[in-house]
Amino acid sequence: MTAARPIVSVRSFADLKPVRRALAEAAAQQAERQQQAREAERRAQIERQLFAHSVGPVRPVKGQDARRWHHHEPPEPIPVQRQLDEARVLLESISDEFDVTTLLDVDDQLSYRRPGVGLDVTRKLRSGAWSIQRHLDLHGLRTDEAREALGEFIRLAHRTGLRCVRIVHGKGLGSPGRVPVLKGRVQRWLVQKKEVLAFVQARPLDGGAGALVVLLQPGRR
Template sequence: MKIEGAAASRERFIAHALQDLGPLRTHLAQERARAEAMEQARRAAAAQARAAQQEFARAVGPVTPLRAHGTVLLRPEPPAPLALQHQRDEQRVLHEALSDDFDVGSLLDTDETLSFRRPGIGPEVTRRLRQGAWTLQAELDLHGLRTEEARAALGQFLRTALQRGLRCVRIVHGKGLGSPGKSPVLKGRVHSWLVQKNEVLAFVQARADEGGAGALVVLLRAQRQHRRDGAENFE
């Protein structure tokens, strides 16, 4: 009886094991089918490529392959050099162009605002400039800068304004209340520097709501535009 019971247990174990192998056999069959499908697709693609190559060969006729010359490694282009010397030359020219020794007093109009207009510019230009006939297009604030810093900043500002085609700008130099002796040193320097720039046609003291005695409104020369009568256009 014990022998028969052991045999029956083995048979049940084998039956359960065979049942567990069913999903495995199904999975293996699916993997084989997938692999066969991929192989068939690869063979079909290879056959299609060979057919296309043969068709191209028939179309172009006999050809002679070029000899292999190897691979050429091209060096990347070097970055553009910085024009340091050109920048230093510009700074030197700018420094020389804006002198602190220039006597500007005789060129300023003798009014309370010490306005300036270049020879050939009529008094109506400074009058209209004072009235705000031109729209302010940019501003430079020189507050807190030392003389050399202010000189460089003003030169760069004017150069950029001219490149952009600006006509009317404001220069804020301050009233000098923080200077030793409460003397507006930078104000006089700015007057002198602006007069030395041929691109500056005129300037006037800003209105009270635009900075008053601590700022200037500056009219710059436009690109060479002429009216029919030959007079320069200040509009």
């Protein structure tokens, strides 16, 4: 709708000056309104094309009905925190310099029990009161490989709810000087593992001086 122009009465040439001024003001107002309308249309066009400007040109996937939606079960959540915990445990440092001698019960057969654990526990462990559920054989492994293998084995055994396991470290018969290289290290490593309650030298039928029977803290299945 066009705005009504102002009505000006003209009686002489002198009256033309205000007429021209009035006409100029009306033309300016009209031009401003047209400019505002064009600007509003431009903004509306930009808003309509905002998605296209953001993602670029899109094409429908051939052979797919755009109106059909398929429900898919959500993927299982990734146990990120558990993976981080496991990675941290695997990277933990088990020291070879740890002094284990003051923590061992040296009687007729070597044994260890965590503070607060009674002597009856090591007696029962030595007598076979707990059945050996899994074992780890460290024969042929280098020291760093054996340390990592033992740490992972103890962690997994505890996490799966095992209570009694055997660690075979060997008697050192094939080592230089026939000295058991891993025996002392395995003792030091086990004492530093919080999952370990106690361990004893294995019975002859379970490996004797070449193995340890280890009792683990109760874990959750």
